[in-house]
Amino acid sequence: MTKQSFALTITVMTHIWGPALVRISGDESVAGQILATPGGGVEFKFPERMVMIANHQIYTDWLYLWWVGYANRPGMHGHIYIILKESLKYIPFIGTGMMFYGFIYMSRKMATDQPRLAYRLNKLKQKKIDPSGRAYFDPMWLLLFPEGTNLSRNGRKKSSQWAEKNGLKDPDHVMLPRSTGIFFCLNELKDTVDYVYDCTVAYEGIPRGKYGEEIFGLASTYFQGRPPKSVNLYWRRFRLADIPLNDQKEFDIWLRDQWYKKDALMEEYLKKGRFPALTGGKTEYVETEVKTRHPWEILQIFTVVGTAGLLWHNVRKFLSTIAAKVGVMKISLVFAAMKSLDETLSVIQLLLNPIAGNDAVSPTQVGPSFSVGKPSYGILIGSRVHHQSKRGERRAISRCASKSGGAARLWSLAAPFRVDIDKTTGIRTLCVK
CATH class of the missing domain: 3.40.1130 (Glycerol-3-phosphate (1)-acyltransferase)
Known part of the structure; x- marks a missing residue:
């Protein structure tokens, strides 16, 4: 606006x-x-x-x-x-x-x-x-x-x-x-x-x-x-x-x-x-x-709000089409503890696969913030359940941030997902449809 x-x-x-x-x-x-x-x-x-x-x-x-x-x-x-x-x-x-x-x-x-x-x-x-x-x-x-x-x-x-x-x-x-x-x-x-x-x-x-x-x-x-x-x-x-x-x-x-x-x-x-x-x-x-x-x-x-709404609708439709062609994207979740102001531990690092190559640099923690070596990495800052369908699919809205070459990016992830847990390693895998 x-x-x-x-x-x-x-x-x-x-x-x-x-x-x-x-x-x-x-x-x-x-x-x-x-x-x-x-x-x-x-x-x-x-x-x-x-x-x-x-x-x-x-x-x-x-x-x-x-x-x-x-x-x-x-x-x-x-x-x-x-x-x-x-x-x-x-x-x-x-x-x-x-x-x-x-x-x-x-x-x-x-x-x-x-x-x-x-x-x-x-x-x-x-x-x-x-x-x-x-x-x-x-x-x-x-x-x-x-x-x-x-x-x-x-x-x-x-x-x-x-x-x-x-x-x-x-x-x-x-x-x-x-x-x-x-x-x-x-x-x-x-x-x-x-x-x-x-x-x-x-x-x-x-x-x-x-x-x-x-x-x-x-x-x-x-x-x-x-x-x-x-x-x-x-x-x-x-x-x-x-x-x-x-x-x-x-x-x-x-x-x-x-x-x-x-x-x-x-x-x-x-x-x-x-x-x-x-x-x-x-x-x-x-x-x-x-x-x-x-x-x-x-x-x-209402003209400004309506135009913004129409643009967002078209962008989501385009991304959904691309996602359908690519198939299921797996996001490995590596849980990292960070003490927040309310004494809770809640920061999650995201590793996007298969975007990340073998030479990708892992995020490093410095105090209360994270630096990221490749744009394929990010931090899950916050998420909440947005939708629960009859088929049990859930929709999450997450704000993720990454840095590459000194330039920060902010994007949103909104998609049905399920979480798989490896009982041996304890690693969670988020499957986004």
Whole structure:
């Protein structure tokens, strides 16, 4: 599924299972860039390359900001890159999807994160040349949350302790931002990006002194019918040329000042139930909801999924035909013990016959991993019974990996099988039909 299709999927999921009013405003720096459209929609006129920063209230902040990319003209939902804490990649479906779209996961240890970050940013700032010889950069929205995590009791406590330790003012409604990561990003991208867009996010239904993560989780929003009553977004824009990027200490002060202003905006929201009105716009607020622009766009999701399904069906049919001609393939299983995290022993090495020749090199174990000398070898990482027919045939789905010449390969094995055991040697032979 493409990044655009995944964003559409998230938009449709939110519209159906987590509907909420979205109220949008901003200061004079974004005047004329947030427009109400006929039919109750919104159109953003943000640039094709920018860095976006925001306070982090709940786990789903980034979903609403990704939708802003969809509502932008030109659409940017296929060109957004989000810097997230590493634990989020384990969220079912959503986390898996993000791993394939160039999102950047951070451990919040700069010594570990900086090489990873530098690698990704280098790709995002590469200059391209079109057929006419004109230089250009690919569209890109880079979204990051300088607080490092969503607002919580524990996070709020740590932020307060940090403020006291360093003699800083402690904000009431946000956490003090971490400047190292964003300072690095802006310096890496400053020659290819002109603006930083800042969004202050607030949700209706979070009482003063309470924490959004305790009220609006993924489960409550999408599966229990308890989304926020409204999502409130307040936008500001800064020129990179006006941000002190030559001195880390000056940048720290600048970023903290922006977070103190956010804190004041949050206080106004809690008192009045909304942010300040849109400055210089035709309306004070643009009110809409997370939805697709046209109903037929939902078909794009099923088109991609359907095409992938048809391709997989044809590939399996082709492989089944080949297997039928070749006959029964025997796979010798040599059991090798490896201590896993849960103290179980479960790794199995696979030797494919007759593919393996006499000169094939046996796998060698190094710590918790295996290296493989020939592509005819592999490791059975995991398997489960997928089907049990009336004739007693079983179908296994196994993930196998091998290395040859430094290049790793990953493939799947799905076929009826039986296991024969040699009583003398104890060697198991897996016969795949």
